[in-house]
Structures are given as structure tokens and as C-alpha cells.
Amino acid sequence: MHSIFKRFREPIFVIALLAVPFAVFFVKAKKGRDLNALDRAVIFAIAPVEKVISLSAFAVIDAWYGYVALRNVREDNVQLRRENLKARQLEQQAAELRLENDRLRHLLDFVDKQAPARLMLARVVAVGASPHSHTLRIERGSDDGVVKGAPVIAPEGVVGIVSQLTGSYADVQLIVSPLSAVPAVSQRTRSRSTVKGTGDIARCKLTYALRTDDLQEEDVLVTAGGPGFFPHGLRIGRVVNVVRKPHGLFLDGEVIPAVDFSRLDEVAVVIEGASRVAAGGPAPGSVP
Amino acid sequence: MTLRTTLVLLLAIALTILESVIPHVLHLRAARPDLLLIVVLYLALRDDVMHGAALSAAAGYLSDLTSATPAFLYTFLAVLTFVVVRTAGAALRTEGGIQSAAVAFGASLGHSLLATLVFGFFTGAGLHFELAPMMWSAFGTAIAAPFVFAALRRVDASFQHGEEAPGGLR
Numbered sequence: 059m060h061s062i063f064k065r066f067r068e069p070i071f072v073i074a075l076l077a078v079p080f081a082v083f084f085v086k087a088k089k090g091r092d093l094n095a096l097d098r099a100v101i102f103a104i105a106p107v108e109k110v111i112s113l114s115a116f117a118v119i120d121a122w123y124g125y126v127a128l129r130n131v132r133e134d135n136v137q138l139r140r141e142n143l144k145a146r147q148l149e150q151q152a153a154e155l156r157l158e159n160d161r162l163r164h165l166l167d168f169v170d171k172q173a174p175a176r177l178m179l180a181r182v183v184a185v186g187a188s189p190h191s192h193t194l195r196i197e198r199g200s201d202d203g204v205v206k207g208a209p210v211i212a213p214e215g216v217v218g219i220v221s222q223l224t225g226s227y228a229d230v231q232l233i234v235s236p237l238s239a240v241p242a243v244s245q246r247t248r249s250r251s252t253v254k255g256t257g258d259i260a261r262c263k264l265t266y267a268l269r270t271d272d273l274q275e276e277d278v279l280v281t282a283g284g285p286g287f288f289p290h291g292l293r294i295g296r297v298v299n300v301v302r303k304p305h306g307l308f309l310d311g312e313v314i315p316a317v318d319f320s321r322l323d324e325v326a327v328v329i330e331g332a333s334r335v336a337a338g339g340p341a342p343g344s345v346p
Numbered sequence: 347m348t349l350r351t352t353l354v355l356l357l358a359i360a361l362t363i364l365e366s367v368i369p370h371v372l373h374l375r376a377a378r379p380d381l382l383l384i385v386v387l388y389l390a391l392r393d394d395v396m397h398g399a400a401l402s403a404a405a406g407y408l409s410d411l412t413s414a415t416p417a418f419l420y421t422f423l424a425v426l427t428f429v430v431v432r433t434a435g436a437a438l439r440t441e442g443g444i445q446s447a448a449v450a451f452g453a454s455l456g457h458s459l460l461a462t463l464v465f466g467f468f469t470g471a472g473l474h475f476e477l478a479p480m481m482w483s484a485f486g487t488a489i490a491a492p493f494v495f496a497a498l499r500r501v502d503a504s505f506q507h508g509e510e511a512p513g514g515l516r
Contacts, residue, residue: 067396068395072396072399072428072429075399075400079403079406079419079421079425080418080422082417082418083418083464084468086417087419087469087470089416091414091416097411100411101411104362104411104412107363108363111363112370115367115371119371182370183370184363184370185366185369186366186414187362187366187408187409187413188380188409188412188420189378189380189483189486190461191412191415193414195412229412231414236465236474237469256474256476257462257476258479259376263474320369
């Protein structure tokens with residue numbers, strides 16, 4: 059027995075190295091990943107180095123662009139003043155609309171059941187190491203109150219959800235991940251659909267959009283909200299390549315995400331409401 | 347654990363950090379090299395079976411941990427890639443930069459296809475073959491391969507000299 063083991067120890071070892079990870083993957087493929095002590099220790103060692111390198115690199119880049127930008131600062135200043143005036147004008151209009159909206163809501167006795175969201179800013183320190191991964195690493199973790207499944211957003215729109223976390227860092231699964239599915243509503247028609255990731259960082263797939271819906275190219279999709287999902291009304295992206303087949307219940311289409319995931323330096327984690335998600339119900343944006 | 351194993355592991359960790367920081371800093375959307383795959387390729391072509399397979403599993407584990415994918419997907423794929431490349435090893439030559447780049451390009455494409463297949467099939471996410479990102483990633487991996495191979499060769503060369511000298515580090 060011993061001699062047989064000695065003779066075939068190489069194939070036995072390699073088969074074991076193949077079988078054990080595959081078995082664990084097979085069992086846990088549809089569940090989220092919970093980090094064990096070794097995982098945490100490795101991330102604890104790697105993430106601070108990633109952070110230092112990222113911050114140093116951005117400091118150098120900022121210093122360089124700061125110097126170059128000085129050459130055009132006067133023209134930029136004039137341009138920014140103009141933009142500022144326009145922004146103020148828009149802000150005033152928005153304030154008017156908000157007041158009008160409040161009055162109308164009051165008239166309709168509308169009660170917003172959604173808890174007010176508290177946002178926590180987080181710096182992006184790295185992206186998923188594998189080219190096939192669709193994750194970001196942020197420098198906020200469970201010690202800061204972040205929970206697994208918490209929605210993550212940017213000023214342009216929806217980014218993803220927290221998929222694994224340690225005390226000081228969290229990994230965010232982007233909405234372009236094949237594991238992601240976000241309930242959506244068209245801003246123009248209010249028709250519902252689901253935006254699913256395909257693995258392509260530049261586009262998602264539009265699913266469960268009724269063929270009879272008047273969904274057009276360039277229509278903007280926002281989050282549909284609801285318990286256990288992203289807060290309502292956050293921009294997801296715009297619809298492209300709409301195809302209506304002569305048969306079938308749903309139309310085909312794609313969604314260009316509003317957020318350019320390769321250019322995210324800071325994001326915001328939605329803290330309030332996320333705890334309710336963790337207590338029960340599926341993670342926001344996750345595949346049921 | 348030998349000093350060489352430690353050095354290869356440290357190099358893998360350094361490559362993991364580079365792999366996750368450089369695309370972020372340079373805002374790379376595509377052409378992201380799979381540096382840990384290159385380490386697996388090198389091990390498959392140069393190392394002994396047990397040692398190479400164990401180090402490949404470690405490289406895959408690092409990839410797993412920094413990608414937030416279901417547990418052990420990349421560990422499994424790394425060992426599988428090691429086995430496939432090892433089996434085809436006699437037909438593969440990686441002495442020159444162009445040769446190693448060509449091998450890395452092919453291996454990256456195969457690895458991407460396999461990853462998409464296994465991921466899509468077992469997670470229920472469905473099969474989404476996106477050829478353009480795969481090609482760009484393979485292209486990036488091919489460009490990086492000669493450099494990673496050179497770094498690993500340097501590690502090995504220092505130990506070959508050490509072996510010749512009595513009491514060399516091992």
C-alpha cells in the first residue's frame with residue numbers, strides 16, 4: 059500500500075489539489091463568500107500595500123496634472139465661473155421643483171416608507187486582481203459599519219454591492235458582474251425590467267422588459283427600489299440595441315452603465331437600510 | 347518551506363498587488379494582464395509536479411481572494427491550467443520573449459474560456475462569452491509574460507548557483 063502511494067504520489071497529490079478546491083467551489087458556488095481567518099490575514103497584509111501604492115501613484119499624478127493645469131488655469135477659471143452660474147440656476151429650479159414635489163406629496167398623503175439613506179464615502183484602493191473579476195476594493199469595512207450586501211453608489215449612478223469584507227476593507231461586486239441583477243424602472247415610461255451583468259465592463263443585459271413596453275434607445279433606467287434592493291431612483295444606465303422580436307414576451311436590449319467603473323476613485327456606501335438587508339432577505343442586486 | 351518557495355510566493359503576492367493596483371491607477375478597462383496565470387505557466391513548464399502544483403494552487407488562491415468570486419474557483423482553475431500546460435509542456439517552448447508571449451496569449455484565452463464556462467455553469471449566472479475582453483486580456487498577458495518569466499528565471503538562477511556552492515540556501 060505504502061509503495062503504491064509512493065509510486066503514485068504525484069498524481070494523487072495533483073488530483074487532490076484539483077478535487078478539493080472544485081468540491082468547495084461546487085458547494086459554495088451559489089452562496090456568498092465568507093472570509094475565514096486565513097483569508098482575512100492575507101487581505102490584512104495585501105490591502106494596506108495596495109492602498110499605499112494607489113495613494114502614492116495618485117499623489118504623483120495629481121501633482122503632475124496640478125502643474126500642467128496651471129498653464130491653462132485662467133481659461134479654466136472663466137469656464138468654471140460660467141458653469142457655476144448655470145449650476146446655480148439649475149439648483150434654484152431644482153429647489154423649486156423639490157418644494158412643489160413636497161407639496162404634492164403632502165396633498166396625496168404620501169408616506170415614504172424607505173428609510174433615509176446615510177452615505178459613507180469610501181476611497182477605492184484597488185480593483186479585482188483577476189482580469190475576469192468585476193470588483194473594487196474600498197477602504198471601509200465592518201469596523202466602519204459596512205455590512206455585506208450594502209449598496210454602493212457614485213454620483214453618476216449605481217456601482218454595486220459589498221460582497222465580502224474585513225474590518226477595514228470591503229470588496230464591491232460591480233453591477234456588470236454576471237452574478238448581479240438589479241431591478242430597474244424606465245425614467246420615461248416607468249416600465250419595469252431587470253439589468254443583469256454579463257461580465258463585460260462596458261455593458262449589461264436588459265432582461266424581463268415586456269415587448270409591449272414603449273422602451274426606446276437612450277431611455278434612462280433607474281433603480282426600482284424595494285426592500286432588500288438599491289434605494290429607489292438611482293441611475294443605472296441607458297438602453298441601447300433594443301430588439302423587438304415578432305414573438306415572445308420580452309424584448310432584447312443592452313444597457314450602457316452610467317458609471318465608468320475604470321475611473322472610480324471614490325464611492326459612497328449606503329449604510330442605512332443595508333442593515334435591514336443583512337438581517338433578512340436577499341442582498342441587493344443579487345441573483346435570487 | 348524552502349527559500350525559493352518563499353520567494354516565488356512573495357513574487358506572486360507582489361504580482362497580485364500590481365495586478366489590482368495598476369489597472370486602477372491607469373484606469374485600464376481592457377488589456378489587463380493576468381500576471382498570476384503567467385506564474386502558473388512558468389511553474390508548469392519549469393518546476394517539478396508536486397511543488398509546482400502546490401504553488402499554482404497558492405497563486406490561484408491569491409487570485410480568488412482578490413477577486414471576490416465564489417470560493418476556490420481560481421484555485422481550481424490554476425491547478426487545472428498547471429496540469430494542462432504540464433501535459434502539453436513537451437510541445438511548448440518559452441526560451442525567447444516572443445515564444446513566452448505566444449504561450450501566455452494562448453493560455454490566457456483558454457483560461458478565460460474555462461473560467462467563463464465553469465463560473466457560468468456552476469453559479470447559475472449563465473454563459474456570457476465576451477470575446478473582446480478575453481482577447482484584450484490575453485494581449486495584456488502576452489505583453490507581461492516575458493517580464494514575469496524573466497523575474498522567475500532570475501529567482502531560479504540564483505538558486506541554481508546556490509546549489510552548486512556547498513551549504514547554499516535551499
